[in-house]
Amino acid sequence: MRNVDRDPLHVDRQSVAIRSPGIWKLRQEVETLTGLRVERYRLQPPKGTSALLAWGHRPSALPVQRKAEALGLPFLRLEDGFLRSVRPGRDLDKALSFVLDRQGIYYDARTPSDLESLLESGSCAQPELLERAREGMELLARLRLSKYNDGPEASARELGLEEPRVRPRVLVIDQTVGDVSIEGSLCTAEDFQEMLRAAKAENPNAEILVKIHPEVARGRKQGYLLDAARAAGCRIFFDPVNPWALLERVDRVYTVSSGLGFEALCAGLPVTCFGMPFYAGWGVTDDRKRSSRRSRRCSLEEIFAAAYLLYSRYLDPWDRRPIEFEEAAEALAFLRDIYMENRKPAVLVGFTRWKRKTVAAFLQGGEAPQFEQSPDKAVELAKAKEGRILVWNTRCPPGLREAAAAASLPVINVEDGFLRSVGLGSALTPAASLVFDDLGIYYDPRQASRLESLAQQHDFTPELIARARKLREVVVQRAVTKYNVGRRESRPLFPAGKRAILVPGQVEDDQSVELGAPEAGGNLGLLQRARERNPDAYILYKPHPDVEAGYRKGALEDRRVLEYADSIVRDVAMPDILAQCDAVETMTSLVGFEALLRGRQVAVHGRPFYAGWGLTEDLLPFPRRTRRLSLDELVAVALILYPRYLDPVSGLPCTPELVVSRLAEGRSGKAPRRFLWPVKSSAWQALAAGRRFWNKRLQMGR
Numbered sequence: 177m178r179n180v181d182r183d184p185l186h187v188d189r190q191s192v193a194i195r196s197p198g199i200w201k202l203r204q205e206v207e208t209l210t211g212l213r214v215e216r217y218r219l220q221p222p223k224g225t226s227a228l229l230a231w232g233h234r235p236s237a238l239p240v241q242r243k244a245e246a247l248g249l250p251f252l253r254l255e256d257g258f259l260r261s262v263r264p265g266r267d268l269d270k271a272l273s274f275v276l277d278r279q280g281i282y283y284d285a286r287t288p289s290d291l292e293s294l295l296e297s298g299s300c301a302q303p304e305l306l307e308r309a310r311e312g313m314e315l316l317a318r319l320r321l322s323k324y325n326d327g328p329e330a331s332a333r334e335l336g337l338e339e340p341r342v343r344p345r346v347l348v349i350d351q352t353v354g355d356v357s358i359e360g361s362l363c364t365a366e367d368f369q370e371m372l373r374a375a376k377a378e379n380p381n382a383e384i385l386v387k388i389h390p391e392v393a394r395g396r397k398q399g400y401l402l403d404a405a406r407a408a409g410c411r412i413f414f415d416p417v418n419p420w421a422l423l424e425r426v427d428r429v430y431t432v433s434s435g436l437g438f439e440a441l442c443a444g445l446p447v448t449c450f451g452m453p454f455y456a457g458w459g460v461t462d463d464r465k466r467s468s469r470r471s472r473r474c475s476l477e478e479i480f481a482a483a484y485l486l487y488s489r490y491l492d493p494w495d496r497r498p499i500e501f502e503e504a505a506e507a508l509a510f511l512r513d514i515y516m517e518n519r520k521p522a523v524l525v526g527f528t529r530w531k532r533k534t535v536a537a538f539l540q541g542g543e544a545p546q547f548e549q550s551p552d553k554a555v556e557l558a559k560a561k562e563g564r565i566l567v568w569n570t571r572c573p574p575g576l577r578e579a580a581a582a583a584s585l586p587v588i589n590v591e592d593g594f595l596r597s598v599g600l601g602s603a604l605t606p607a608a609s610l611v612f613d614d615l616g617i618y619y620d621p622r623q624a625s626r627l628e629s630l631a632q633q634h635d636f637t638p639e640l641i642a643r644a645r646k647l648r649e650v651v652v653q654r655a656v657t658k659y660n661v662g663r664r665e666s667r668p669l670f671p672a673g674k675r676a677i678l679v680p681g682q683v684e685d686d687q688s689v690e691l692g693a694p695e696a697g698g699n700l701g702l703l704q705r706a707r708e709r710n711p712d713a714y715i716l717y718k719p720h721p722d723v724e725a726g727y728r729k730g731a732l733e734d735r736r737v738l739e740y741a742d743s744i745v746r747d748v749a750m751p752d753i754l755a756q757c758d759a760v761e762t763m764t765s766l767v768g769f770e771a772l773l774r775g776r777q778v779a780v781h782g783r784p785f786y787a788g789w790g791l792t793e794d795l796l797p798f799p800r801r802t803r804r805l806s807l808d809e810l811v812a813v814a815l816i817l818y819p820r821y822l823d824p825v826s827g828l829p830c831t832p833e834l835v836v837s838r839l840a841e842g843r844s845g846k847a848p849r850r851f852l853w854p855v856k857s858s859a860w861q862a863l864a865a866g867r868r869f870w871n872k873r874l875q876m877g878r
Contacts (some may be wrong), residue, residue: 177261178562179395182819186514186572189226190212190213190564191212191213191214191215191222191224191225191226191228192206192210192213192214192215192225192227192228192229192252193214193215193217193218193221193222193227193228194206194215194216194228194229194230195217195218195227195228195230195236195239195240195539196230196236196240198231198266198414199200199229199230199231199254200216200330202254202779203216204496204608204672205270205274205322205491205496205743206229206254207496208229208277208491208496208498208669209274209489209491209498209600210229210252212226212227218671219768220273221243221247221249222778223605225247225249225590226249226250226796227244227249227250227251227252227788228241228243228244228247228249228250228251228252228297229238229251229252229254230251230252230253230254231255232245232253232254232255232281232283233252233253233256233281233283233356233360235251241618247646250278251278252276252277252278252501253276253277253278253280254274254275254276255275255277255281255282255283256271256272256275257271257272257273257274257275257322257434257488257489257490257506258273258275258323258483258484258488259272259273259321259322259484259488259490259501259505259508259636260272260273260323260324260325261325261508261525262324262325262326262508262511262512262515263324263325263326263541264324264326264351264390265456269511270493271491272490272491272492272493272504272507272508272571273488273489273490273491274488274489274491275290275487275488275489275506276290276489277289277290277487278290278584279292280292280382281360282355282454282483282487283356283360283361283433283453283454284360284361285355285359285360285361285362285452285453285457285467286360286362286611287788287873289454289468290487290660291454291482291483292454292469292470294482294486294487295458295470295472295474295478295482296469296470296472298472298476299441300478300479300481300486301475302530305481305485306475306477306478306481308485309477309478309480309481309484309485310477311525312481312484312501312502313476313477313480315502315505316439316505317420317442317443318444319505319506319508319509320420320514321419321423321505321508321509322418322419322420322435322436322581323435323454325415325418325508325512326416326512326515327390327416327418327419327421328416328417328418328516328519329417329421329516330417330418330421331420331421332425335413335417335422335425336411336485337425339425339540341425341488342381343381343383344376344379344381344383344427344428344557345382345383345384345385345393345425345426345427345428346379346382346383346384346385346426346427346428346429346430347385347386347387347422347427347428347429347430347435347440348371348375348384348385348386348387348390348401348405348410348421348429348431349370349385349386349430349431349432349437350386350387350392350399350400350401350402350405350565351368351389351399351400351432351433351434351437351794352389352391352392352397352398352399353365353397353398353399353400353665353716354397355433357433357451357453358432358433358451359527359821360389360433361432361433361451361452361453361456361465362451362452362465362467363388363432363450363451363465364714365400367448367450367451368400368401368432368450368751369400369401369404370450371403371429371430371431371432371450372386372401372404372405372410372428373447373636374382374429374450374464375430375448379428382427382428383411384405384409384411385410385411385412385413385422385426386405386410386413387403387413387422387436388401388402388405388410388412388413388414390416390574392414393414393415393416397665397805403556407701408831410605411559419436419439419869420439420443421610423436423439423440423443423445423657424443426445427445427446428445428446428447428448429445429446429447430447430448430449430450431447431448431449431450431451431453431877432449432450432451432453433449433451433452433453433470434453434838435453437449437453437455437461438453438455438483440480441455441460441461441476442476442480445463447460447462448462448463448464449461449463449465450462450464450465451465452465452466452467453824454479454483455479455483456470456471456638456813457470458470458473458474458478458479459473459474459476460474460476460479464589467685469733471627482499484503484528485500485658486853488501490503490504490672491504491507492504492507493507493511493828494823494824494825494826494828494830495826496522508768509830510829511828511829514541514820514829515540515541515542516541517541518539518540518541518542518761519542520540520542520562520563521537521542521543521545521558521561521562521563522539522542522545522546522558522563522564522565522588523546523548523554523557523558523561523563523565523566524545524546524547524548524567524571524573524667525547525549525551525554525563525566525567525568525571525572525573525576526549526567526568526570526572526573527568527590528568528571529569529848530545530604530847530848531606532851533606533848534606534607534610534822534845535566535590535610536826537822538610538612538820538822538829539566540829545566549573550573551573551574551575551576551579553581554576555576555579555580555583555585558580558583558585559583559585563585564585564586564587565580565585565586565587565588566587566588566590566612567588567589567590568586568590569571569589569590569591569613569617569620569687569688570687572589572590580873584805585854586614587614588612588614589611589613589614589616589617590610590611590612590613591610591611591613591617591618591619591755592607592609592610592658592817593607593608593609593610593611593818593819593820593821594658594766594769594814594815595609595611595651595656595658595819595821595828595832595835595836595839596608596609596658596659596662597658597659597660597824597839597844597845598659598661598839598842598843599659599660599661599844599846599847600659600661600721600722600725600727601659601722602722602725602727602728603712603725603847604847604848605644605844605845605847606770606824606844606846606847607822607836608806608822608823608824608835608838608844608845609819609820609821609822609832610819610820610822611626611627611818611819611820612820613625613626613627613818614626615628615629616628618785619687619688619691619692619764619784619785620687620691620692620693621692621783624800625785626818627785627813627814627818628785628800628801630817630818631789631801631803631805631809631810631813632801632802632803634812634813634817636809636812640812640816641806641808641809643812644808644809644811644815644816644817645808645811647811647832647833647836648773648779648808648811648818650833650836651773651815651836651855652751652773652774653819654836654840655751655752655840656751656836656840657749657750657766658766658770659721660749660839660842660844661721661749661753662721662747662748662749662750663747663748663749664748664749664752665749665752665753666752669716669743669745669752669753669756669757670714670716670756670757671714672686674712674713674714674760675710675712675713675714675759676713676716676756676757677706677713677714677715677716677757677758677759677760677761678715678716678718678753678754678757678759678760678761678767678771679702679703679706679711679715679716679717679718679741679760679761679762680718680762680765680767680768681699681717681718681720681730681732682699682720682730682762682763682764682765683720683722683723683729683730683732684698684699684729684730685728685729686728686755688764688782688784689763689764689782692763692764692782692784693763693764693781693782693783695781695782695796696763696781696782698766699719699730699732700732700736700737700740702761702763702781703715703717703737703739703740703741703763704740705761705781706739706740706761707740709761709779710761712769714742714743715740715741715742716741716742716743716744716745716753716757717740717741717743717744717745718735718746718748718750718753718764719731719732719746724747729863744827749863750767750770751774753775753836754767754770754771754774754776757771757776758776758777759771759776759778759779760776760777760778760779761779761781762778762780762781762782762784763780763781763782763784764780764782764783764784765784766784768780768784768786768787768792769784769785769786769814772786772791772792772807772810772852773807773811777793778791778792778793779792779793779795779847780792780793780795780796781793781795781796782796783796783798785814786810786814786854788800788801789801789803789804789805789810790804790805791805791807791810803840815832816832821835822835823835823838824838824843824844824845825838835870851858
């Protein structure tokens with residue numbers, strides 16, 4: 177039943193016409209949902225138009241409906257579906273679900289709708305579809321999803337509710353004045369007052385809870401029940417909260433037409449409807465109004481199947497491709513969880529201007545982060561907000577950590593992740609992955625990082641290991657690395673018959689070298705040690721791309737390199753080198769981890785994050801790292817559990833799998849336009865040009 181034909185048109189012509197400028201902004205979605213070319217009109221639709229489309233029951237829809245009737249064309253109503261987004265508001269989050277209705281719209285019981293027809297026809301009573309509906313309701317409850325999902329979880333104590341219950345609780349749901357579903361469900365303002373009176377009269381020993389609509393709590397709209405609830409002494413809930421936190425702590429629900437009533441049914445609660453929402457009139461609710469058209473008795477599973485599986489249409493939030501309910505629910509829960517993690521206010525310190533837009537995108541969901549350079553101001557501001565401090569680890573100003581500790585403020589260290597971009601960070605290419613470490617940072621072995629803690633303690637499930645293995649295989653197959661620079665090369669880089677060893681150069685003043693390999697002697701010392709350990713091997717040296725570009729320290733004269741290495745390779749893509757070598761000798765380079773992914777032997781002369789777990793030849797001790805990991809367990813930690821990812825196309829938080837796909841396609845964020853900071857940029861470019869000049873002189877042996 178997952179490939180049911182839900183096309184409402186069944187016509188030969190090939191375009192749908194839109195008048196509304198608001199819907200025109202959704203033309204990509206409309207084209208995907210209808211399968212038709214989308215055209216814009218103002219007075220007359222273009223010739224050959226298949227249908228006209230408008231938004232629900234908005235006033236702007238009426239002239240479009242009349243035009244369709246005059247022209248004898250199908251008229252479609254577009255509306256948000258029942259799993260819309262994390263946050264309300266079209267300017268915040270794009271919808272994951274929509275409905276297209278040719279007869280009416282689901283929230284208007286005055287006329288038939290496609291949803292009502294589905295239920296009346298009995299077509300949703302098929303065993304396979306009912307089983308999928310049961311699983312879908314369980315998924316909805318397990319993921320704790322609603323139409324909007326910006327309400328935080330709350331315990332009974334946080335809700336001010338006594339546990340265990342000493343008397344029954346009844347939840348009464350308020351709505352906003354002007355909500356079209358109220359008139360559409362055959363109700364007026366008086367029905368809300370009657371509902372509250374009935375809830376009290378029919379449950380004399382119960383505690384009455386009234387949930388005020390979040391828009392009323394924010395002062396943006398008016399509701400119906402606030403004054404009456406106060407006068408009746410009811411417990412009133414203003415603040416946004418995950419609806420499931422309330423539903424699991426009440427015994428009965430009263431509503432006029434709220435979608436929360438259907439979620440209450442899915443939670444196993446009895447629901448009394450004073451209106452005629454889409455789920456009323458089918459025998460699963462206590463109905464105080466009647467609809468003569470709804471004559472069939474339906475199970476809850478049938479209603480769920482009709483509304484969530486067949487009537488609603490879902491779009492992937494990143495690519496806007498059609499998906500099914502189950503995938504949409506998982507995607508929505510993923511985005512919701514990221515946004516919830518970002519709710520705590522953040523003050524950011526040590527971030528260069530060009531990084532600020534990127535890191536702010538990683539933190540979307542809460543209030544906009546504030547950037548400070550002064551440690552004292554940052555601590556003062558974070559304390560006032562009851563927030564946290566995020567710092568770019570290598571640019572942490574003196575005294576910040578001490579001041580934050582004195583104020584009992586958490587400090588989160590931020591750095592680039594391991595699948596970063598198509599292009600160098602030093603070239604101002606935005607990162608597609610960052611790490612947010614509350615313990616340390618992965619490249620500083622002096623103390624445990626969150627990565628190390630996960631590696632030591634995480635309980636790896638079979639599902640996570642399978643996901644890590646598949647991710648590793650895709651990374652290797654699609655030749656993805658951290659920066660994805662260099663030309664592809666298929667010619668042999670090593671002679672046959674000799675052990676082939678790659679020695680990757682590093683930025684010598686990088687903290688991963690200074691802190692993780694202070695004994696190695698830099699790039700030249702690494703080459704010397706590699707030759708001593710492998711006297712008969714063919715050693716290939718690859719300078720670090722940042723050093724080659726003249727941005728960072730670590731350049732060696734070619735003649736010094738060739739005292740220990742057999743050859744130097746510069747602009748070849750790293751996957752092509754790793755595909756040909758037998759082993760890697762490194763200080764702390766991420767190339768060592770990328771070599772492990774490809775099944776190569778790795779000897780480490782420092783203490784990188786991937787060493788000490790039994791996967792590398794460790795030339796230095798790691799007394800803290802006592803656990804032995806499989807390669808896929810390490811991949812799960814380093815590429816799935818530890819970093820966060822941001823889709824460079826949609827700008828949304830995403831999975832590592834999507835970032836791998838984007839990087840393999842050469843899609844990355846765009847570097848900022850440098851003329852925004854002309855003085856600093858000019859100085860930076862001049863410095864880089866000077867470094868490149870002198871590096872070239874060194875490489876020529878001067």
